[in-house]
Amino acid sequence: MVETAEARGYSSPDRPGASGVARGQLEALIRLARPKQWAKNGFLFAALVFSGNLFSPRPLATVILAAIFFSLGSSAVYVFNDLADMESDRLHPKKKYRPLAAGIISPGQAWAFLAALLAVALVGSFWLETDLALILLLYVAINLAYSLWLKNAFLLDVFIVAAGFVLRVVAGALAIQVRVSPWLFVCTLLLALFLALCKRRNELRVLTAEAGNHRQVLDFYSVPLLDQMVTIISAATIVAYSLYTFLASPRSELMLTIPFVIYGLFRYLYLVQQKDIGGHPEEILLTDVPTIVNLILWLLTVVVLLYAF
Secondary structure (H helix, E strand, O other): OOOOOOOOOOOOOOOOOOHHHHHHHHHHHHHHHHHHHHHHHHHHHHHHHHHHOOOOOHHHHHHHHHHHHHHHHHHHHHHHHHHHHHHHHOOOOHHHHHHOOOOOHHHHHHHHHHHHHHHHHHHHHHHHHHHHHHHHHHHHHHHHHHOOHHOOOOOOHHHHHHHHHHHHHHHHHHHHHOOHHHHHHHHHHHHHHHHHHHHHHHHHHHHHHHHHOHHHHHHHOOOOHHHHHHHHHHHHHHHHHHHHHHHHHHHHHHHHHHHHHHHHHHHHHHHHOOOOOOOHHHHHHHHHHHHHHHHHHHHHHHHOEEEEE
């Protein structure tokens, strides 16, 4: 049964005026854009930090603008995902409250919002840097293919999700026209696979017998299989990051940041396996205090080692 806007608290028996309805619609559109997901676009800053340009005003401003345009483009993708998954989202215990699945926003409104987001993102990125716009177009195209077909392809589904993170790193590098170590792309791919596999595990745990009805590809996964994959990817991520700091980083002292990476992975595994959290990595990043502190300490250590000596 579709939950209406009234059932979700956007209207009342007193029937609020036009301003109240407009405010509710605006709030729903903001939710549809998923601003919490914009935290993922922090990966655009990787090239800026590791190329030594963090405190250079022009490159910094360029990457900030690139992250804004990429965020708008990714929001357009999220709107399309919700349009494509509207019926299956109604079967999910949490996703059924999304604006489209709950009937708060109509498909027509969602399409108009998608077009506006994508237009601003593409025009802005073309104005900023042509290569950035091409990467954004590639990101959008891959994600549209994912929403329509590839989300049901076993294993390929998580690789497509991981590719989105790698493209963010590429976008950040192209925005300021710098070359970064291929090891950064390898580390990004492995970390993104780790997050995607943990997300699939959480979906299986939350949805149980209904998992395949919500997402067909989940019928091919099992919790033991995903635990094995996560173990392999965790080890590979630590090894790859360690090799990067020893062999290819701007300063070999970056090896001092390895413990932060290990702790971050272990903390995430604890939340996924012991607390059944992991369906929304961005929420962990924004709400789990130990994870936040560890990330800040890692970033501060990287900045000090790269820029203070």
